[in-house]
Every structure is written in structure tokens, then in C-alpha cells.
Amino acid sequence: MYKLLVFLICTLYIVPLSAQELKSPDGSFVLFFSLNEQKSPVYSMKYKGRQVIKPSRLGFEILSGTAQMKEFFELQGIERSSKDTTWQTVWGEQRLIRNHYNEMLVSLLQEGRVMKIRFRLFNDGLGFRYEFPEQDKLSAFIIREELTEFNLAGDHKVFWMPGDYDTNEYLYTTSKFSEIGALMKKATLRIKSQHPIANTAVQTPLMMKSDNGLYINIHEAALVDYPAMHLNADVKTFGLSAHLVPDAWGGKGDINAPANTPWRTVVVSSDARNILASKLILNLNDPCRYDDVSWIKPVKYIGVWWQMFVGKGTWNYTDHENVKLGVTDYSRLQPNGTHAANTQNVKKYIDFAAKHGFDQVLVEGWNVGWEDWGGKVRENLFDFVTPYPDFDVKELQRYAAGKGVKVMMHHETGASVSNYERRLDTAFRFMREYGYNAVKTGYVGWIRPKGEHHDGQFMNNHYLHVARTAAKYKMMVNSHEAVRPTGLHRTYPNWLAQESARGTEFEAMSGLPPEHTTILPFTRLMGGPMDYTPGILQTIFSYHNPAKTKQAGTTLVKQLAYYVTMYSPLQMAADLPETYDRFADAFQFIKDVAVDWDDSWILEAEPGDYITIARKARGRNEWFIGGVTDENRRTATIDLRFLPRGRQYTATIYEDSGTAHWKTNPMSYRIRKVKVSSKTVLKQALAPGGGVAVSIKETD
Structure with missing residues (x-):
């Protein structure tokens, strides 16, 4: 409280x-x-x-x-x-x-x-x-x-x-x-x-x-x-x-x-x-409505998600386009062989999460209904409790629990809100039975009942209804395609984060300009944290699939900086596990960076141009810094006066190389360590579309 x-x-x-x-x-x-x-x-x-x-x-x-x-x-x-x-x-x-x-x-x-x-x-x-x-x-x-x-x-x-x-x-x-x-x-x-x-x-x-x-x-x-x-x-x-x-x-x-x-x-x-x-x-928001908040914890997670955007997997189990909830017998349909949310693949993600200290694994496409979705208007498409034949709920609960990892639920409603509300308590009871404690909700499509809008009074009441109902079952919520936030996470802190803006998935679909994330903290994030899903280290997507011609509008290092500049208590390492294995030294920053903070300092900022932020990890003597720039090369001035005086620290700096450029050489980076104190002022070069990420620990 x-x-x-x-x-x-x-x-x-x-x-x-x-x-x-x-x-x-x-x-x-x-x-x-x-x-x-x-x-x-x-x-x-x-x-x-x-x-x-x-x-x-x-x-x-x-x-x-x-x-x-x-x-x-x-x-x-x-x-x-x-x-x-x-x-x-x-x-x-x-x-x-x-x-x-x-x-x-x-x-x-x-x-x-x-x-x-x-x-x-x-x-x-x-x-x-x-x-x-x-x-x-x-x-x-x-x-x-x-x-x-x-x-x-x-x-x-x-x-x-x-x-x-x-x-x-x-x-x-x-x-x-x-x-x-x-x-x-x-x-x-x-x-x-x-x-x-x-x-x-x-x-x-x-x-x-x-x-x-x-x-x-x-x-x-x-x-x-x-x-x-x-x-x-x-x-x-x-x-x-x-x-x-x-x-x-x-x-x-x-x-x-x-x-x-x-x-x-x-x-x-x-x-x-x-x-x-x-x-x-x-x-301006009311204080927390819950007496017990011990079950509400910031989350760092990975997920069966990005592989679908780069063309290495699908949400749907088959390619049959006409399914009907409660009628279609999936055992009679031919699997397409690309369904990502299968038991063996999810186990690989659980293993990776356990090895590297991540709290949870998000799994999208685990439940029946995705074949006939595609954003179509359908009243009863998902029931939120029936898995595909290749997704073993009980076995994955056992396996994840043995590894000390949670599986994160995904409820894509297809914007059929009336259907979701009818099934909400059943869905949360299912989550509780199988060890889930967090859910990502989605509302892609035209809202049902007809004529209502994502940002209208009816839907704003719905989002709060979901958060309040989730709290009864001690569940945390991450809503996508919802109204932009207005600080209600103070009152309902189990509503950890929202999407509600153009996030990382658009890097693979249509691209994002380098200035995008120098604007979002001044706009969308003013009302509350965003599940931006950062951490894409393989920024050229044709590496995964020749048909994917887009690339991220960032350098690799800028993706690291987002964990500090794009605040959220719910942070995803969005890239594929095999990518993180290839860039293990850069991945270390994602593993180390906190998701909850004692204090924050805005060191530099100009909307549309650059942002540099420092934060102290909650309950730990560790500090992290993130700096990002737009399409222009610049030098960030990082004044470390926020550090306690009279002590010596080691700063690990993840920086763009001298030839790095978001478009022509995005994955070129260096890592170096320097001794620093509260008197240190770092002058740090940022490549066009680039950034800097710094972790600081007290020297033994």
C-alpha cells in the first residue's frame, strides 16, 4: 500500500x-x-x-x-x-x-x-x-x-x-x-x-x-x-x-x-x-486501490513473438481458413509445420530465460482460432482456454516451474470485447490453475459491440474492468491496442504497461524513422509506461528471411539504450535467442539492466532530437544510462554528479563504433570499461540513428 x-x-x-x-x-x-x-x-x-x-x-x-x-x-x-x-x-x-x-x-x-x-x-x-x-x-x-x-x-x-x-x-x-x-x-x-x-x-x-x-x-x-x-x-x-x-x-x-x-x-x-x-x-490519479501489492512485480521477459514478424513462424496451427470455436476438430486438419507456439519451441525459450535470468516467456498463438482471425470481425473466435494440439499446457507448467520461470498468457480478443467479458473469469481461473500471473491482451480489429471505438467510454470502462478483475486473481496486465494511458497505473499498479503507440513490430512491417523514439517519451509515455518491446540486435531483417527487406531505424546500441530511455516496468528482450547468443557481449547489458528504479535523472533532452537519462536500480547500488539520437550524429554530455560522492565506480560503456550508422552499418559497436566518479563528465559520440548504454557499479 x-x-x-x-x-x-x-x-x-x-x-x-x-x-x-x-x-x-x-x-x-x-x-x-x-x-x-x-x-x-x-x-x-x-x-x-x-x-x-x-x-x-x-x-x-x-x-x-x-x-x-x-x-x-x-x-x-x-x-x-x-x-x-x-x-x-x-x-x-x-x-x-x-x-x-x-x-x-x-x-x-x-x-x-x-x-x-x-x-x-x-x-x-x-x-x-x-x-x-x-x-x-x-x-x-x-x-x-x-x-x-x-x-x-x-x-x-x-x-x-x-x-x-x-x-x-x-x-x-x-x-x-x-x-x-x-x-x-x-x-x-x-x-x-x-x-x-x-x-x-x-x-x-x-x-x-x-x-x-x-x-x-x-x-x-x-x-x-x-x-x-x-x-x-x-x-x-x-x-x-x-x-x-x-x-x-x-x-x-x-x-x-x-x-x-x-x-x-x-x-x-x-x-x-x-x-x-x-x-x-x-x-492527479487516485492512490493505489489495493491493500496487498506484494504480488505485483516488474517483469523482464522474452517471447515467442519476433519470429512471426521476421517470417520464421506463424501464429496459426493450420492454413485452414474457416474455423469455428467449439466445432472445428483440429485433429482432422493438417498442421502447417510453421506454428511457433509448440511445446518443444516454448521449452527452448524457457531454457533460455532460465539460463539468462529472465522472469517470464510470452507465448503468442498458443490457443485455437488464429486461422480465421487476420483482423476479421468475428464475435466468437477465441475462448482463451483451449490450446492447439501441439501446445501442452500441463507439461509446460511443470517444465517452467522446474526452471523458476513463468509463462506469460496472451489474450488476443480480435476486438470482440463482449465475448472476452463473458469469458474473462473463466480465462483468469484457467491462468491461475496453470501457473500464469501475467497476461498480454490485444484488441486488433473493429470493436464488438458494433459502433464502439477503442478510445470511447465503453472501452475505457472495459480496460479498467479487465485490470480490476485481474487483480481479484492476482494477475498483472499488459494491454495492446488500448487507449493511451493517463496515469491509472498509480491506482491500479497491476496494469503494468500498454502498447498504445507504434512500437517495435512496425520496424519489421514498415520501418520506423530514427527520430521516433526521441519523440515518444515526450508524447505517448507522458501518461504511462509502454511495452515498446526493444532489444532487436539483428537490425537487418533479410538475415532471417530474404523477403524481409526492411531494417530497424536504429543501431544495435540504440536498442540497448531503450531499456533506460523508454521506461517500463515490463521490458522485453524481443529478438530471437539465437541472435542473443551471437551478440552475447552486447546482450549482457539487457541481462543487467533493471526494470524498477529508486531515482531517475534526465541529463539531456530535446524532443525529436535526443534524450539521455540516468537511473538508479531500486534497492541496488547500480546505475544505468541510456542516450539516443535522431538521424543526426551527435556528442552526448553525460554528467555523473548523481553518483554518491567520494567513491569510485566502474562504468561499462556500450557504444556505436566510429563507422556505425543506422542505415549503412547498424550493428557495429564497441564495449569498453572506464573508472568514474561523481566528478566525471563523459563526452560520448552517438552515430546517426544511434545511442549509448552504460552500466555503473561501485569498484570493489
Whole structure:
């Protein structure tokens, strides 16, 4: 359970009903709130005297009934409070997190209806949400649209992807804000089961940089019982406005008072490193809901997975394309001979995991139904308990247990959510019976029931239902094709990680540009950890299969650096075991690197260009550093002042060779050891598309 540390300051008082100001604890931020001439709620914000958000409207258009919660309000009251506490994480980038803010709760009255807006101003930015207390004149309603605006102060540089109700697997586009509309068609790549927003809209987290050097990140926190927020972009006025994901009936959120919306977040700094270091989104989520968290453990794993992407195996057992759950007799079908999730192959992975100290082995394609999947819309395709004839569940449980390794479950739902929910308890009981304690879920395809979207209110409730149900059985969850995270892993820490972005699998399918992973920490990872599946050391894929013409947009060393720069408590060594045998000296870093941390330091950062991060392993006197760059060669400055003073350490440096290049010579690397201390500053060369990985231990 979380522990409350340090101290708490809380005051409450009423102030006059006029235009209001709220300052952050350090005074860097000032928020202004008032009612305009139409008596609509309006806010604006400055950071160190510089305008961040110009006057911006708040409120709702309502689909049901006649009430419109957007104007003709009266200011009923203001309550102010402050809080300064420190809490302990179950797992994370640091063990202790300070939660320090000043708060203003605005109560608004409109013809007997009450709407409240709660503002919290931290030293790194703003969070605010709408609250609807229990009341007679506003009990239940359907939102037509949330009217929240973020009117920007200029034509900022923006790192964005197209708004879409069903996928967040686009590449990021970097442009001026005013160029978003002209670039939207090009940016909207062809993706399975996509639903792009018709107007000029972008997804959150949205990262920006102003001409006067401010870094601005807009997202949301604690997305519970509500649709995800995209942002309409007005390229002429530099305005952003909320665009909620609709449900099957056209509504954008069913509200039943008492109810709160998610928090809208704006993180700001003149130093890009502070954006990555911000814990504002986590602080806006509720504390852990579980009394016992002893069963929740960070995981380092390998898996029967990558061989399917490089053409050395298949998910399906046969090539018969028409199967029916509970009817098809697989013993009568001819095996295709390429099914990867077979008992003998999985045993090889278990042996490898045991030999090299990995916790678990993910196995995809173990259960019947994959022949007729392919992203097709099917209501009853998987039952999550029936294995293929060549996958011996009992034997693999016995074998893995004898090696001290867990097998990780895979539940691909084919987006048939109603089917999955019907079978969920049965599936978790099956997992518990056969020794599983973690599951990777998938939602590829069009959501069933029809008309619902991956990012809609129905699905957001579903993802939480899975996490909560998993907790009853002491299971950990890693969700793919789900809504992007909003810090809910603080409240439900068994929800270890998500995909929710374009990850490593796209290296084999269409390629990823070198800048991709210098943007993701400023965007997708702001809300929570990603199962990016790094560690691809054989970066030229024709080595496995001549038909695979793509190669990774990285050097080998950059893949090592991801274990530090792409934070997750769930880290995969995604390449094939035989690849790691060939690169055993480089593989050592993956074996050594931690997945849970006492503290983290952002040493260098510029979105789209480079990131260098250092972290201390939780409960161990070991430190790890990862640095990555885009397509440009650069020199990283690595200041080791975070090390305890007066001691000597040995740093093992995994670096690109002098001729390394992500495209022409990606697997050329060197390993060297140097003596270092807290006074050491390393100047480290990074190849184009390259990186650096460093492990540091105290010298005996």
C-alpha cells in the first residue's frame, strides 16, 4: 500500500465572487479564472510572466434535455486549499514522488444546476476537471461535446499525430501549428481498423515548443468512465478544443451525477528535461486501490513473438481458413509445420530465460482460432482456454516451474470485447490453475459491440474492468491496442504497461524513422509506461528471411539504450535467442539492466532530437544510462554528479563504433570499461540513428 510521508498543509476558505487568481507553490505559474460577458467560464495561464494559455472557454454542450452547460452561469463560491505530501510508488521511475499544489474549486450555478471546476496548480503545470455533485436538476445527461479550449499564444512547433477514434499507431509529424491542416492527409497513414477524425484534429499527449523557448505538453489524467479527449486544431487562431470520442449512438459521454471528468493537464517548462521529469499526471490519479501489492512485480521477459514478424513462424496451427470455436476438430486438419507456439519451441525459450535470468516467456498463438482471425470481425473466435494440439499446457507448467520461470498468457480478443467479458473469469481461473500471473491482451480489429471505438467510454470502462478483475486473481496486465494511458497505473499498479503507440513490430512491417523514439517519451509515455518491446540486435531483417527487406531505424546500441530511455516496468528482450547468443557481449547489458528504479535523472533532452537519462536500480547500488539520437550524429554530455560522492565506480560503456550508422552499418559497436566518479563528465559520440548504454557499479 502507498505510504504518506513528509507533511500535509491544507487550508480552506471562501473569497469574494469576482475574477480569481491561483498561483503555483513556487509562484512560477499564475492561473486566471472569470466569467465573460456571456457568463461563460474562462481561464488563462502564464508561466514566469509568459502567456501559455490565452483566455479559453470551459463548459459543455448537452445532447439530452434542454440544459446547455456553457453560459449564463453565476459564480456561487470559491474554495482554496494547498497540499504538500510525498508518496511511495509500488514500482516506477522513482521510489518517492512529491505531490505539491495549490487548488481552487470554483462552484458555478445555472438555473439551479451546479457545475464545479477544480483547478490544481503545481510547480510543473496545471490540472483541472469538471465535477457534478449529486443534485435534483442535473442527475443524468449525455454530452454532445466538451467545450474545453487551450488557446495557444503563438504558432508553436508541434509534435503530433492525426486524431483517430480507434488507433494511435501513426507516426509523429513535426511541423508548425499552422501547417497541421496542410499535412493531415499525408500524416494519416493506412492502418488496420482506423477511424480518422474528419476535421483537423490531433491526439494527446500533444507536445509543443514555442518560439520563445517554452515546452508545453497537453494531455489528460485519470481517464475513468469517460471518452478519451482528442483536440480540434484551429490553424488560424492557434486554438485547440476538446473533441471527445463518440459512442455507438453519437453521444460523447454518459454522465450520472455525482461524477467527475478526467483531469485536463498542461505541463510547461523552459527546460525540456522538466517535461520528462514531471509527475503531474501521476499525482492527479487516485492512490493505489489495493491493500496487498506484494504480488505485483516488474517483469523482464522474452517471447515467442519476433519470429512471426521476421517470417520464421506463424501464429496459426493450420492454413485452414474457416474455423469455428467449439466445432472445428483440429485433429482432422493438417498442421502447417510453421506454428511457433509448440511445446518443444516454448521449452527452448524457457531454457533460455532460465539460463539468462529472465522472469517470464510470452507465448503468442498458443490457443485455437488464429486461422480465421487476420483482423476479421468475428464475435466468437477465441475462448482463451483451449490450446492447439501441439501446445501442452500441463507439461509446460511443470517444465517452467522446474526452471523458476513463468509463462506469460496472451489474450488476443480480435476486438470482440463482449465475448472476452463473458469469458474473462473463466480465462483468469484457467491462468491461475496453470501457473500464469501475467497476461498480454490485444484488441486488433473493429470493436464488438458494433459502433464502439477503442478510445470511447465503453472501452475505457472495459480496460479498467479487465485490470480490476485481474487483480481479484492476482494477475498483472499488459494491454495492446488500448487507449493511451493517463496515469491509472498509480491506482491500479497491476496494469503494468500498454502498447498504445507504434512500437517495435512496425520496424519489421514498415520501418520506423530514427527520430521516433526521441519523440515518444515526450508524447505517448507522458501518461504511462509502454511495452515498446526493444532489444532487436539483428537490425537487418533479410538475415532471417530474404523477403524481409526492411531494417530497424536504429543501431544495435540504440536498442540497448531503450531499456533506460523508454521506461517500463515490463521490458522485453524481443529478438530471437539465437541472435542473443551471437551478440552475447552486447546482450549482457539487457541481462543487467533493471526494470524498477529508486531515482531517475534526465541529463539531456530535446524532443525529436535526443534524450539521455540516468537511473538508479531500486534497492541496488547500480546505475544505468541510456542516450539516443535522431538521424543526426551527435556528442552526448553525460554528467555523473548523481553518483554518491567520494567513491569510485566502474562504468561499462556500450557504444556505436566510429563507422556505425543506422542505415549503412547498424550493428557495429564497441564495449569498453572506464573508472568514474561523481566528478566525471563523459563526452560520448552517438552515430546517426544511434545511442549509448552504460552500466555503473561501485569498484570493489
